[in-house]
Amino acid sequence: MAKSLVIVExxxxxxxxxxxxxxxxxxxxxxxxxxxxxxxxxxxxxxxGFAPTYVTLRSRAKALKNLRAAxxxxxxxxxxxxxDREGEAIAWHVxxxxxxxxxxxxxxxxxxxxxxxxxxxxxxxxxxxMARVNxxxxxxxxxxxxxxQLSPLLWKKVAKGLSxxxxxxxxxxxxxxxxxxxxxxxxxxxxxxxxxxxxxxxEDEAEQFDADLVEWNGKKFRPAEGDEAQTAAKALRQAxxxxxxxxxxxxxxxxxxxxxxSLLQQRASAQLRFSAKKTxxxxxxxYEGIELGGEGSVGLITYMRTDSFRVARGAIAECRELxxxxxxxxxxxxxxxVYKSRKTAQEAHEAVRPTSVRRTPEQVRAFLTADQxxxxxLIWNRFVATQMSDAIYEMTDVHVRAADGLLKAKGRVCKFxxxxxxxxxxxxxxxxxxxxxxTSQKLDLLKLAPSQHFTKPPKRYxxxxxxxxxxxxxxxxxxxxxxxxxxxxxxxxxxxxxxxxHATDLGIVVTDLxxxxxxxxxxxxxxxxxxxxxxxxxxxxxxxxxxxxxFYKLFKANLDKAQTSMKTVKxxxxxxxxxxxxxxxxxxKWSKFxxxxxxSGYPECRxxxxxxxxxxxxxxxxxxxxxxxxxxxxxxxxxFFxxSGYPECKNTRKLGPDGxxxxxxxxxxxxxxxxxxxxxxxxxxxxxxxACSAFPKCRNTKPLPTGVSCPREGCDGQLVYRRGHxxxxxxxxxTNAPDCDYTTDELPTDDKAETEPATSQP
Numbered sequence: 001m002a003k004s005l006v007i008v009e010x011x012x013x014x015x016x017x018x019x020x021x022x023x024x025x026x027x028x029x030x031x032x033x034x035x036x037x038x039x040x041x042x043x044x045x046x047x048x049g050f051a052p053t054y055v056t057l058r059s060r061a062k063a064l065k066n067l068r069a070a071x072x073x074x075x076x077x078x079x080x081x082x083x084d085r086e087g088e089a090i091a092w093h094v095x096x097x098x099x100x101x102x103x104x105x106x107x108x109x110x111x112x113x114x115x116x117x118x119x120x121x122x123x124x125x126x127x128x129x130m131a132r133v134n135x136x137x138x139x140x141x142x143x144x145x146x147x148x149q150l151s152p153l154l155w156k157k158v159a160k161g162l163s164x165x166x167x168x169x170x171x172x173x174x175x176x177x178x179x180x181x182x183x184x185x186x187x188x189x190x191x192x193x194x195x196x197x198x199x200x201x202x203e204d205e206a207e208q209f210d211a212d213l214v215e216w217n218g219k220k221f222r223p224a225e226g227d228e229a230q231t232a233a234k235a236l237r238q239a240x241x242x243x244x245x246x247x248x249x250x251x252x253x254x255x256x257x258x259x260x261x262s263l264l265q266q267r268a269s270a271q272l273r274f275s276a277k278k279t280x281x282x283x284x285x286x287y288e289g290i291e292l293g294g295e296g297s298v299g300l301i302t303y304m305r306t307d308s309f310r311v312a313r314g315a316i317a318e319c320r321e322l323x324x325x326x327x328x329x330x331x332x333x334x335x336x337x338v339y340k341s342r343k344t345a346q347e348a349h350e351a352v353r354p355t356s357v358r359r360t361p362e363q364v365r366a367f368l369t370a371d372q373x374x375x376x377x378l379i380w381n382r383f384v385a386t387q388m389s390d391a392i393y394e395m396t397d398v399h400v401r402a403a404d405g406l407l408k409a410k411g412r413v414c415k416f417x418x419x420x421x422x423x424x425x426x427x428x429x430x431x432x433x434x435x436x437x438x439t440s441q442k443l444d445l446l447k448l449a450p451s452q453h454f455t456k457p458p459k460r461y462x463x464x465x466x467x468x469x470x471x472x473x474x475x476x477x478x479x480x481x482x483x484x485x486x487x488x489x490x491x492x493x494x495x496x497x498x499x500x501x502h503a504t505d506l507g508i509v510v511t512d513l514x515x516x517x518x519x520x521x522x523x524x525x526x527x528x529x530x531x532x533x534x535x536x537x538x539x540x541x542x543x544x545x546x547x548x549x550x551f552y553k554l555f556k557a558n559l560d561k562a563q564t565s566m567k568t569v570k571x572x573x574x575x576x577x578x579x580x581x582x583x584x585x586x587x588x589k590w591s592k593f594x595x596x597x598x599x600s601g602y603p604e605c606r607x608x609x610x611x612x613x614x615x616x617x618x619x620x621x622x623x624x625x626x627x628x629x630x631x632x633x634x635x636x637x638x639x640f641f642x643x644s645g646y647p648e649c650k651n652t653r654k655l656g657p658d659g660x661x662x663x664x665x666x667x668x669x670x671x672x673x674x675x676x677x678x679x680x681x682x683x684x685x686x687x688x689x690x691a692c693s694a695f696p697k698c699r700n701t702k703p704l705p706t707g708v709s710c711p712r713e714g715c716d717g718q719l720v721y722r723r724g725h726x727x728x729x730x731x732x733x734x735t736n737a738p739d740c741d742y743t744t745d746e747l748p749t750d751d752k753a754e755t756e757p758a759t760s761q762p
Contacts, residue, residue, distance in 0.1 A: 005074035006108075007067060007094055009081050013113065016289030016297040017080065020118045028070050030081070034060040035093040037140065042148045044141050050548045052141055056097060064097055071098055076106060078125065083109040083349065084305055085139075085538065086479055088132035095128065102127075111312075112355045113289055113299030135538035138547055142166060142534075145552065146521075149559060150514075157568045158510060159590035163491055167476050169514055170527045171484050172493045172503070174469060175461055176511040179503035185457035190222050191229035195407055196447035197241055197400065199435060207435040208446060211400050211409035221405070229450045232405065239403035241443040246398045251412075252390040253426060255419035257309045257339035258351035258383050261478035262471040264304070267382070269464035272374050273499070276463050276482045280304065282375045283352070292359075292367050299355055300364065301379055305478045306349040307471075309339035311386075315353060319387045322357045327421065333389050353383040381422045391418035391426075396434045400443065409434060460500035474528030492592025505594050509569055517562035520554060573600070581607045610634075616642070621661055625651040630661075665693065674700045710734040712742045719747065 006027040008014050018027040035054040037043035045051040056064065071077055077100055081087035087109070095105055106125035110117045146166040154162040193213040202208075213221050216232050223229050259267070261280075268279040283304035289297035316336050324332045339351075354376070361377035368376060396411040411434030420426070461469070467481050476484055488494050493507030503511075515522050530551065536542040570589055577586040579599040586597040586609065599605040616631035621641055623630050628645040632655065641653035641661050654662035665680035670690060672679055677694040681704060692698040703720035710717040717736035732747055734740040 003074065004076045004078060005067075005070050006078045006080055007091075009087075009090060010288055012285070012288040012297075016113050016299055017118055019296050020113075020115045021122070026070055026074070028067055029063065030067065030090065030094050031060055031063045033057065033090055033093060034064055034097050037144055042144065044144060046145070046552065049545050050141055050552075052137065054093070054096075067094070068098055071100065075104070077104050078106045078108045078122065079128070080108045080110075080121075082305070083111060083303055084479065085132050085136040088129055089136040089140075092128050092130075092133045111350050112302040113287065114355045117355075129538075131538045131541045134544040135534055138537055138544040139534050142530075142548060142551060145548075146555065149555075150518075153559065153562060153566065154510060154513075157513060157566050158506075158570055161592065162506075162510065162590075163487075164510070164514060165487065166521070166530070167480065167527065168484055168487050168491075169511070170475055170522060170524060171466070171470060172488050172507050173511050173515070173522055174466070174524075175488075175494050175501050176503040176508050178458060178461060179508065182457040182460070187454040187456070189224055190453050190455065191224075191226060191450055192453060193221070193229060193233055193236065193448065193450050195236065195241070195400075195402075195445060196449075197409075197443045198446055199437065200442040200444050202435075202444070206433075209398075209409050209411065209432055209434050211398070211407035213405050214408050215406040217404045226450070226452060233448055233450045235403045236405060237445070237448055239405075239445075241400055241402045241407075241445055243437050243439055243441040243443065244399040244401040244406070245439060246396070246437050248394055248396050250415075251393045251395045253393065253418070253420070254390050255337070255385040255388060255423055256382070258311060258353050258386050259379060260307050260309065260341075260351060261305050262307070262467050262481065264352050264379070265467050265481060266464040268375060268378060269462065269467075269499075271378065272371075274371070274375070276467060276485055278371070279375065280482050282372055285372060286376055286379075290364070290367055290372070292364060298359075300359065300376055302350050302353050302355060304352050306352060307342060307478050308349045309341045309351050310349070311338075311351055311353060311383075315350075315357075316387065319357050319384055323384060323387050327388070330416075331388050331418065331421065333387055337386050339386070351383075352379055354380050357384055381424070385419040385423035388419035388422060389416070391420045392416040398434060398437055402445075460502065462499055462501070466501065473524050474531050475524065477531065492594075506590055506592065509590070513566055513569070517566045518555075518558045521558065571600075579605060579607045581605055616644070618644075621653070623649060623651050625649055665691070667693075670702075672698060672700050674698055705735060706732065706747060708732075708747055710736065710740060710742050712740055715740045715742070717742075719744075 004025050006014075006017060006021065006025055008017060008027065008029055009032050011029045011031075014027040014029045018025070021027065035056055037052060038055045043053045043055075045053070077098075079091035079094060081090040081094075088107075091107055094100075105128070107128045108121050108125045110121040143166055147163060150164040151162060154164055195211050195213070196208055197211055198208045213232065213236070215221055221232070223232075257263070264283065265276040265279050268274040269276065272279075274282070283301065286300045287302070287304050289299050292298050313336075320332060320336065357380065361373060361380050364376065365373050392415045394413045394415055396409075396413075398409045398411075400407040400409065410431055412431040413433050414420075459465070463485060466485065470476050470481060470484070488507075489496065492504055493510060494501045494503055496502070511522075520526050533542070533547050533550075537544045537547060570587075572588045573585045574588060574597055577597060578584065579586055579601065582599060582601050582605040584599055584601040584605065586607075587600045589596055589598040589608075597609045599607040616633050618629060618631055619641065621630040622628070623643040623645065626643060626645050626649040628643055628649065630641045630651075630653065631644050632639055633642040639655045641655060643649040643651045653664075656662040662683075665682050668679050668681060668690065670679035671677070672692040672694065675692060675694055675698040677692050677698060679690045679702070680693045681688055682691045683689075688704050690702040690704050692700040703722055705718040705720050708719045710719055712734065715734060715736055717734040717740055719732040719742075720735055722731065722733050732744050734742045
């Protein structure tokens with residue numbers, strides 16, 4: 001038995017750390033949290049100092065059994081979960097669940113999973129930080145109290161299955177308020193005039209530039225009607241254009257700070273179109289360790305849940321050395337750049353950075369999936385750029401006089417790319433390059449274009465802008481952004497369309513009710529102040545039960561009042577609407593899918609109807625099963641043909657793009673190997689495929705053969721297209737796989753047939 005047992009959260013992390021510690025250590029994974037508050041009850045004794053009742057998670061029973069067995073013969077037990085509150089709580093819960101004596105327990109933390117960092121951490125072990133544990137307990141208990149006592153109120157007033165949360169409800173409020181701003185927005189018309197100019201007599205198109213009319217008759221030009229714009233345009237077409245003034249000045253652009261959690265999520269969303277959840281999943285993989293061939297498993301980035309910009313001096317020195325060697329001394333900033341973190345940041349953490357900049361994205365590409373590589377490259381570029389020189393631009397402002405108007409043109413020229421060689425061009429890199437102009441110089445008018453515009457409503461929140469707002473307002477912390485975004489969508493309060501958040505009717509109703517009854521708790525500033533108090537439990541060892549008691553007194557007073565004062569929105573009778581099945585009145589009801597009408601005779605009668613449900617449109621199509629006319633109905637996946645004899649006949653047909661029934665599945669000679677029914681060709685959103693005709697009883701599907709024979713000598717199979725996984729794109733494989741491992745990225749033709757595979761099967 002090893003002398004020391006090391007406990008981490010995940011098997012991937014365990015594998016990497018085991019390699020660095022070697023013999024004498026056994027590394028095991030707890031698989032995350034091992035204890036929590038009970039699922040079906042509050043689990044908090046509010047009257048007895050908010051004492052929690054923790055239970056062992058059933059899903060961790062096997063892991064705990066293995067940990068107990070490993071702990072029996074170990075002289076020392078090192079608890080190594082992540083270096084944050086959640087990790088500290090996991091360490092404490094593991095110690096309690098295993099009933100480990102304090103004398104045998106050590107708390108070991110490291111910000112990166114590299115050999116030097118891990119070995120250095122084990123030379124300087126500490127104890128479990130109870131201030132951090134209490135901070136996590138306070139947050140968990142506070143959220144449990146709000147969720148378990150407020151949610152039943154929503155079940156009573158709105159619908160069963162709803163939930164509310166101390167932080168999630170405030171996040172929904174932000175989206176709902178933006179939704180109301182957009183709905184109330186009234187666009188206003190305005191006009192612009194843009195002139196395309198060039199130095200008099202110039203023939204080179206490169207000397208052309210655009211200038212906007214900004215003043216007319218000494219007043220700001222922004223007419224609300226086209227007549228005024230056309231009047232000015234008529235005068236400008238006849239006018240002489242002369243340079244009135246010009247200014248050139250140098251502008252320097254410093255690189256942005258290294259990534260914090262929120263900045264990483266925002267940039268990955270904007271540049272890579274990754275969701276916050278996907279970004280954190282990939283970052284976790286890069287942090288815990290990636291197999292790098294002969295090196296084995298290596299952690300490629302530092303801990304990814306952080307709000308700090310601090311960077312270790314050694315990492316800065318390594319970065320500066322790489323910049324000078326790779327790009328030259330002129331690209332290295334004159335001194336070390338150090339970025340100041342927010343005042344609430346946990347400075348014990350570092351920013352998200354590569355564990356070694358010597359592992360360039362290109363060097364590790366072969367060992368990463370496509371998405372892992374994209375994220376690692378994003379992190380690597382951002383960190384390397386922090387120690388590079390400023391980008392230098394020449395900014396140009398030109399004023400042009402014409403008739404009674406003043407036109408302005410802005411331009412920019414990059415004189416030295418500096419950090420943008422790695423970090424990329426600035427987001428507003430669309431300014432034109434202006435020719436060299438002199439005061440009083442005459443210009444030719446090449447084109448004049450009055451254009452109509454309308455003011456636009458506020459932009460909807462995206463994941464990136466919502467995370468940015470949550471961080472700016474102090475709502476939540478780096479580890480909570482992903483759960484917040486997931487929860488508010490799972491509950492049906494908001495939905496994403498084209499990557500933008502839309503508040504649902506349910507989200508608006510619930511938010512309005514909570515605002516009316518819990519104005520203080522739904523207040524953004526109050527929520528931010530509460531987060532700061534929770535932080536002080538860790539940073540200043542503030543009494544955590546006192547923080548809970550202060551919050552609960554306000555919450556309980558509002559809760560008791562809301563039991564009677566909060567408006568009930570479910571069960572209201574709808575005038576003129578009766579159940580077509582039993583004749584009883586229909587009433588309004590809510591679910592995560594929105595408002596609908598239900599029979600007041602429920603549960604004896606289960607009739608439901610969408611609030612805006614249209615009557616099925618009659619058609620000339622005849623049901624091929626019973627002969628009755630088919631009608632067009634609306635379903636979750638759009639419109640479709642349904643038999644008017646429903647529910648006796650449940651036949652349906654797809655609605656084609658021409659408004660007619662889509663062609664029926666094409667028959668084939670293939671037989672389903674699972675049930676023996678004939679296979680047919682169907683068309684899905686990813687193209688045509690083979691499917692069992694006995695669907696839905698049999699759901700067997702297969703790729704559709706291409707009709708091209710496998711070029712491998714002696715093989716009688718056909719090539720089919722299969723979608724890839726991970727970093728692989730789709731490719732063509734033989735139907736005789738795995739006996740024949742032929743695979744190729746391009747479909748061969750007869751004159752390009754090969755006897756060996758074009759690419760190797762992974």
